[in-house]
Amino acid sequence: MRALRSLRQLLEIRNLRADNLCRSLSEARADAERASEEEMKAFELHEIAASRAAGNPVADELCKDGIVSGAELQDALTRQSVLRSHKADAGALLETRKLARLAVEERAEQVAADFSDAQKAVLRTEISIETAEKRARVSRLDRNC
Numbered sequence: 001m002r003a004l005r006s007l008r009q010l011l012e013i014r015n016l017r018a019d020n021l022c023r024s025l026s027e028a029r030a031d032a033e034r035a036s037e038e039e040m041k042a043f044e045l046h047e048i049a050a051s052r053a054a055g056n057p058v059a060d061e062l063c064k065d066g067i068v069s070g071a072e073l074q075d076a077l078t079r080q081s082v083l084r085s086h087k088a089d090a091g092a093l094l095e096t097r098k099l100a101r102l103a104v105e106e107r108a109e110q111v112a113a114d115f116s117d118a119q120k121a122v123l124r125t126e127i128s129i130e131t132a133e134k135r136a137r138v139s140r141l142d143r144n145c
Contacts, residue, residue, distance in 0.1 A: 004132045011125040018118040025115050028108035035101035042094040049087035053080065 004129065004136060007125060007129045007132055011122065011129060014118060014122045014125050018115065018122050021111060021115040021118050025108065025111045028104065028111045032101065032104045032108050035097070035104045039094070039097040039101045042090065042097040046087070046090040046094045049083065049090040053083040053087040
């Protein structure tokens with residue numbers, strides 16, 4: 001009976017661990033979804049910055065034809081440089097978000113594996129309890145006979 005009580009306590013502990021891991025898995029999946037959304041936003045920002053930094057063909061054409069003054073051209077080039085800087089910043093942000101998403105997804109996979117292991121441990125403990133209960137019944141029957 002003492003072994004059976006210990007097994008039941010072990011089952012309770014393993015069930016609690018499985019419940020905790022289930023919650024952690026849910027949280028990890030939500031984190032992965034959030035990270036994916038953040039990565040998409042960063043991608044959109046990068047695309048916008050890339051399209052703005054692609055060049056200013058109008059200013060280039062006007063400069064060729066001598067229509068734009070040097071100061072105006074310098075201003076356009078300065079703005080273009082700022083836009084390219086924004087593009088680089090957006091690219092760095094995108095890469096950071098991508099790495100964060102990958103890390104969160106890896107954590108979610110690990111939690112899922114831990115949860116699966118915990119479920120298996122619970123099942124093994126339940127089987128052990130059933131076996132112990134059967135042995136206890138057989139032992140009682142043997143004593144009664």
